[in-house]
Amino acid sequence: xxxxxxxxxxxxxxxxxxxxxxxxxxxxxxxxxxxxxxxxxxxxxxxxxxxxxxxxxxxxxxxxxxxxxxxxxxxxxxxxxxxxxxxxxxxxxxxxxxxxxxxxxxxxxxxxxxxxxxxxxxxxxxxxxxxxxxxxxxxxxxxxxxxxxxxxxxxxxxxxxxxxxxxxxxxxxxxxxxxxxxxxxxxxxxxxxx
Numbered sequence: 001x002x003x004x005x006x007x008x009x010x011x012x013x014x015x016x017x018x019x020x021x022x023x024x025x026x027x028x029x030x031x032x033x034x035x036x037x038x039x040x041x042x043x044x045x046x047x048x049x050x051x052x053x054x055x056x057x058x059x060x061x062x063x064x065x066x067x068x069x070x071x072x073x074x075x076x077x078x079x080x081x082x083x084x085x086x087x088x089x090x091x092x093x094x095x096x097x098x099x100x101x102x103x104x105x106x107x108x109x110x111x112x113x114x115x116x117x118x119x120x121x122x123x124x125x126x127x128x129x130x131x132x133x134x135x136x137x138x139x140x141x142x143x144x145x146x147x148x149x150x151x152x153x154x155x156x157x158x159x160x161x162x163x164x165x166x167x168x169x170x171x172x173x174x175x176x177x178x179x180x181x182x183x184x185x186x187x188x189x190x191x192x193x194x
Contacts, residue, residue, distance in 0.1 A: 016055040017048050017071035022111040022160070026072045031156040033076050033091050037133035046088055046131055050079040056109055057081065063109055065148050067155035070110055078152045082145070092128040092153055095137070097121035102143070102189040105177065106151060106161040115177050116161040117170035117188060120147045143190060 020026045036042055045068070053066040068077040078089040100122040105115040124146045125139040141149070151161060165171050177184045185191060 015048065015051045017052045019052065019056065019066075019070055019109050020072055022114075022162070024072075024110075026069055026074070027110055027155070027160060028158040029069055029074045030158045031067070031069050031074045031076045034129070037090075037129070037131065043131075045073060045075070046077065046079065049073070049077060050081075050086055050088075053079050053081055060109075060112060062107065065152050066109060067152045069155050069158070076156050078149075078156070080148070080152075088131040089126070089149070089152070090129040090131065090133075092126050092149065092156070094124050094150070094153060095127050096125040096140070098123040098140075103166065104147060104188050104190045104192065105172075105184060106147075106164075107174070107192070108151070108161050110160070111162070113174050114162070115172050115174055115184075116165050117172075118161060118164040118166055120150050122146065124150060126153075144193060147190070147192070 034042065049066060049068055049071060052071055053063060056063045056066070064082060065078055065080040068075045076091045078092065080087040080089060098121050101119050102122050103117060103119050105117055107115050122143055123140050125137065125141065126149055127135065127137050130136055138145070154160065154164070162171060172184070
């Protein structure tokens with residue numbers, strides 16, 4: 001499904017969930033596997049998650065994916081918006097990770113005022129199910145998709161980016177970063193593209 005600005009403008013606020021913020025116990029819950037794909041409840045949960053992602057993007061001008069625990073749903077479900085296309089990643093498992101690693105400033109919808117410097121695998125392969133329960137494999141992904149999926153899969157396991165901070169100096173306010181982005185960019189190997 002392609003999305004565009006017209007679709008973003010038509011999001012009904014009643015179809016958007018509250019995003020759980022840092023400190024909410026829901027973010028530390030280990031999500032459970034999805035085993036029923038063909039009922040209306042799961043379809044509604046998927047749509048709610050995706051609408052919440054699009055609403056966040058519209059209001060904040062960033063955000064490429066969101067995991068179900070971020071809206072208080074303990075299921076192994078990720079909604080992604082990449083290159084104008086909707087994706088649902090269900091029950092994902094990282095099947096391979098490159099030894100080559102990189103550093104970056106990561107952000108999160110659950111703590112939008114912070115950035116966290118951390119390290120991730122440069123490429124991963126993932127096995128997952130789509131919204132119909134079909135098994136899929138994405139192999140040796142590019143750096144942008146790899147880091148995004150590592151972040152979201154962490155959410156499914158109750159792990160937050162702040163848990164992966166390189167050191168005590170690696171959590172900064174977005175405001176501080178934006179005041180001197182050149183300085184902060186020199187501290188990492190890679191920068192997220194919105």
